[in-house]
Amino acid sequence: MSELKEMILEYGRRARVAARLLARTSTAQRNAGVCAMADALVEAEAEILAANQADVEQAAARGLSGALLERLTLSGARIHAMAAGVREVAALPDPVGELIRRWTRPNGLEISKVRVPIGVVGIIFESRPNVTSDAAVLCTKTANATILRGGSESIRSNLAIAAALSQGLARTGLPGDAIQLISVTEREAVRHLCEMDRYLDVIVPRGGKSLIEAVVGHARMPVIKHYDGICILYVDACAKPEMARDIVLNAKCQRPGVCNAVETVLVHRSALASFLSQTACALAAKGVELRCDPEALAAAERVPELAGKTVAASAADFQTEFLDLVLAIKVVGGLEEAILHIEENGSHHSDGIITEDAEAAERFLQEVDSATVYWNASTRFTDGGEFGFGAEIGISTDKLHARGPMALEELTTYKYQLRGSGQIRK
């Protein structure tokens, strides 16, 4: 066995032991542990900033710049914000131990379905060091041990943050090994993690498509992932033009680089003229490039304000997550066509209908098979915080276990407890 593989297995063994200890703790004990993690973060400010400075200098020397360098850079204020985020999680309700259902069988056996921790959660992420504390605190709160693997450019910062969190937790008598961050940057470490199904109950990759593809290809345990966010809005014949304008503008422009921003708008043929004169013009004024299907393009040519703002869409544009001020526009003949387009081109993340026709809206909510489906609201609400979950570990585009915003409850599973009085099977 390679030295690296043995090293990764050792993280696994330690995490498994820590998970067992953590599973026996009370909500109050874990909340105290989480608060101590926040304290320890603040106390370690100097060490974390020094480690971060070394990361930033190396990244700058390697040519990283602009937004990427900014995302990597920590400050005292950011560390305090991180600690505040940790304390907020301590205050959230604890899903662990919840009695989901209880029933009694005719033979007197009492069956309880109860919510329990998953065990050991692997999280692989890129870039932003604050993911270390977000992920660690959500896992600790739900009595899971976590093995974290961050990007190489922030390795020193991540290690300093994880060390502080682990020491804080240990101070309250909880197992420090519940929070471990892999200290090596070799790519092979990810493969070994993915193969370690004996110790890792689930793996959550957060990052670009190539990272996710690699994890899916190697993982022997369940993976919860987030692929594309190709979100689609359908402006129905019965949409209020102003509401359509406000929602599309918000969904496209409020933060174009995120997964729940809209990428395609489908417009009902009879709403096209008002859509172009109101929504399209407002989008163009915000600097959005409009990639139109032939029908929308021809109609746009008759709107003077749109001159030079539209281009012909390619087929690929309707299956692209632009993450930018670009929007694909297609004209459809009705609800059925819109739903079919979404099913075949969207990524089943967040899709919506804008209409005053309640019947059409309910059909849309029923038939579109996406993690979140909207009627008359911006797709930007697909978010743990906006849902009222208090925190999130990501948004799942998978259908199993966790779908949509993934928060504390999604970091739990269940077991059945059967209480009897000597029952045997006939």
Added chain:
Amino acid sequence: MSELKEMILEYGRRARVAARLLARTSTAQRNAGVCAMADALVEAEAEILAANQADVEQAAARGLSGALLERLTLSGARIHAMAAGVREVAALPDPVGELIRRWTRPNGLEISKVRVPIGVVGIIFESRPNVTSDAAVLCTKTANATILRGGSESIRSNLAIAAALSQGLARTGLPGDAIQLISVTEREAVRHLCEMDRYLDVIVPRGGKSLIEAVVGHARMPVIKHYDGICILYVDACAKPEMARDIVLNAKCQRPGVCNAVETVLVHRSALASFLSQTACALAAKGVELRCDPEALAAAERVPELAGKTVAASAADFQTEFLDLVLAIKVVGGLEEAILHIEENGSHHSDGIITEDAEAAERFLQEVDSATVYWNASTRFTDGGEFGFGAEIGISTDKLHARGPMALEELTTYKYQLRGSGQIRK
């Protein structure tokens, strides 16, 4: 692309279309479809029996015999039993469409979490042809399309059964492609299925370890699986000796070849003498081979009735699923040691404690991290029917999505429907 791969992809495309159509149907429509599937099975009795005879003859010519040949062989009565099983599922409550939770956000957005079908379910199984109808009916009831892949020795029977079910369903106007069975027996077909994550939302392998390993190794979609059933009972110091005897006997002997049969018994040191004189003797009388750790072995030598019935256990015996009249016995000093043994040697399927000490029992139920944990009952109750689920597609030893008996509810997922009045994100 190989011809075989293209063929498998075509199953996927058809299943996806069928799943979309099925998702739009009502409970009543699907129940009518399921009843028509039962009728069609009965009507196709002659074709199914002829196909089965050809399978049986070929299997016999290849040297299959005894219980295996018996499992493969169908009769008119078995087909009627299959049809009756299908009708029973029609009568069960439908989980699809259930409102799991609904809440309203401060901005007025109403969020509903509703239960929906998974989509397309792949099921890979070996040997028994009745799995074809069990799996197909559970999937149809929950509005999922299914792609089935059975063992090569029962291919003709499976195809005849699947054809009848599909035709029955189509007769009521529901999509016949919702039930497809792969008509080729090449091993490569499984790999293509496993890679087809665009069309298959989940894959459920039912069979031996090598099949499951192959599926886990290749699958790009979630897998729900059943590995070993190394079930363990702990006879505590405060166990009633007669209850311990009855439960252990039932758990070991009632049907030794199944996954929820007990394979190891841990005995508290102070209960050892009564365990040997009552339970061990009763087991020996039933022909059970007792593989004992040194302490139990030494004590057994002082019990005349156990002469020649005990052997020394190897370390491997405590991690083996015997599926036979063999039981490993180990002496422990208390609850803590028992729990640790179970965590490190069991398969987290079904484990139990026999005791009159409620505090010890509750600690066991809390701390043993298995799909089902028992207090004073036989492990043989881990079963969809015994749980009151009406039917089951298998028992999951996974922790995510489905854990323990997997029935109708576990064939569903959820989505969020958000109803607004023009909300945009600030």
